[in-house]
Amino acid sequence: MVSITDIREQTVSIASPIRNAVIDFSKMTISALVIETDLKRGGKSIKGYGFTSNGRYGQSGILRERMIPRLLSAHDIASEDGRNLDPFKCWQAMMANEKPGGHGERSVALGAIDMALWDLVAKIEDRPLYQVLSDRYAEGRSNPSVRVYAAGGYYYPDSASHLLETEMRGYLDMGFREVKMKIGGASLDEDRVRIERVLNIVGDGNRLAVDANARFDAQTAIDYAEAMTEYGLRWYEEPVGVLDFEALKEVRQASTMPIATGENLFSCEDSLNLIRYGGLDARVDFLQMDPALSYGLVEYLRTLEMLSAHGWSAGRCVPHGGHQFGLHLAAGLGLFGNEAYPGVFEPFGCFAPEMQLENGRVRLTDAPGIGYEAVPEIHAVLKGA
Ligand SMILES: [Mg+2]
Numbered sequence: 465m466v467s468i469t470d471i472r473e474q475t476v477s478i479a480s481p482i483r484n485a486v487i488d489f490s491k492m493t494i495s496a497l498v499i500e501t502d503l504k505r506g507g508k509s510i511k512g513y514g515f516t517s518n519g520r521y522g523q524s525g526i527l528r529e530r531m532i533p534r535l536l537s538a539h540d541i542a543s544e545d546g547r548n549l550d551p552f553k554c555w556q557a558m559m560a561n562e563k564p565g566g567h568g569e570r571s572v573a574l575g576a577i578d579m580a581l582w583d584l585v586a587k588i589e590d591r592p593l594y595q596v597l598s599d600r601y602a603e604g605r606s607n608p609s610v611r612v613y614a615a616g617g618y619y620y621p622d623s624a625s626h627l628l629e630t631e632m633r634g635y636l637d638m639g640f641r642e643v644k645m646k647i648g649g650a651s652l653d654e655d656r657v658r659i660e661r662v663l664n665i666v667g668d669g670n671r672l673a674v675d676a677n678a679r680f681d682a683q684t685a686i687d688y689a690e691a692m693t694e695y696g697l698r699w700y701e702e703p704v705g706v707l708d709f710e711a712l713k714e715v716r717q718a719s720t721m722p723i724a725t726g727e728n729l730f731s732c733e734d735s736l737n738l739i740r741y742g743g744l745d746a747r748v749d750f751l752q753m754d755p756a757l758s759y760g761l762v763e764y765l766r767t768l769e770m771l772s773a774h775g776w777s778a779g780r781c782v783p784h785g786g787h788q789f790g791l792h793l794a795a796g797l798g799l800f801g802n803e804a805y806p807g808v809f810e811p812f813g814c815f816a817p818e819m820q821l822e823n824g825r826v827r828l829t830d831a832p833g834i835g836y837e838a839v840p841e842i843h844a845v846l847k848g849a
């Protein structure tokens with residue numbers, strides 16, 4: 465019967481001199497962790513690696529005081545045949561004595577452990593995670609070539625405003641076709657100018673998305689939508705407060721722009737409310753729940769099931785986070801694609817050197833698990849945990 469022998473966690477800085485419409489990232493941290501088992505391959509114990517997604521800081525307290533001790537003391541976390549771990553049983557063990565609702569940031573802490581558990585599950589099967597997922601949950605259909613877009617376009621100081629063009633050109637040179645930029649951190653007039661400058665680089669509106677980071681009230685969001693409609697943009701992200709579904713519905717009804725949201729919803733239940741009350745359209749809008757921020761893949765699978773029951777396909781989902789875990793979910797579960805943060809939040813958004821990025825798609829390798837060992841910058845941090 466496989467068992468977990470050790471879990472080590474550390475807080476890692478991903479500080480970056482950037483800001484969106486609401487926060488700056490100059491003190492941003494994440495929690496990175498390694499889980500060890502009693503299984504060995506090639507004389508070494510099989511390890512799983514995980515980390516929290518960006519934007520919510522490290523979760524050391526919740527990990528050390530609640531999640532890790534519960535998992536280490538759990539008795540029944542193996543699969544039926546005893547040869548692998550069962551992430552669903554692990555999830556139940558970690559959520560023991562947690563009240564329902566009020567998800568706070570325990571969903572972020574649990575998400576990091578869940579990532580490491582799935583890395584382990586796939587390594588124990590000696591296969592890439594996306595193949596394990598497609599066999600278990602998508603009738604074996606998978607596509608290791610994943611559509612990605614470059615998320616950036618943050619605000620630069622006035623003296624360096626030309627860097628916006630440099631940044632966007634850089635993404636296209638790297639092999640991206642689609643990019644995203646921030647809005648709402650300046651006036652509408654200034655943002656229009658910034659959008660037009662980026663459109664001059666990417667060429668076509670459907671290759672550019674904009675992200676307001678939940679900054680606007682309904683009327684400002686609608687004013688922006690009216691001003692941006694002519695550009696034919698890919699999507700308008702988080703126009704209003706993340707839990708203000710009435711305001712979102714107002715924006716949706718006032719505009720034809722596709723809307724994307726969900727990165728700050730941390731449970732299946734919250735996502736259910738979005739679908740019930742947000743007025744979104746399953747044919748044109750996008751959902752960005754990030755499994756690493758919202759109780760992991762175990763909860764994300766519940767969310768996909770809920771979405772399906774409400775007429776939404778996995779093909780409308782583009783997770784936030786820019787981590788390789790999201791790439792495996794996209795490849796193995798038939799998601800629309802995944803976010804990428806080239807050059808930001810390093811090293812956790814880096815791809816492995818073998819992963820080719822071409823024509824807006826990145827190809828996963830056959831490395832077992834998630835494949836963080838193949839990304840030297842990430843592995844250097846994770847193995848130090
Ligand atoms: Mg966003």
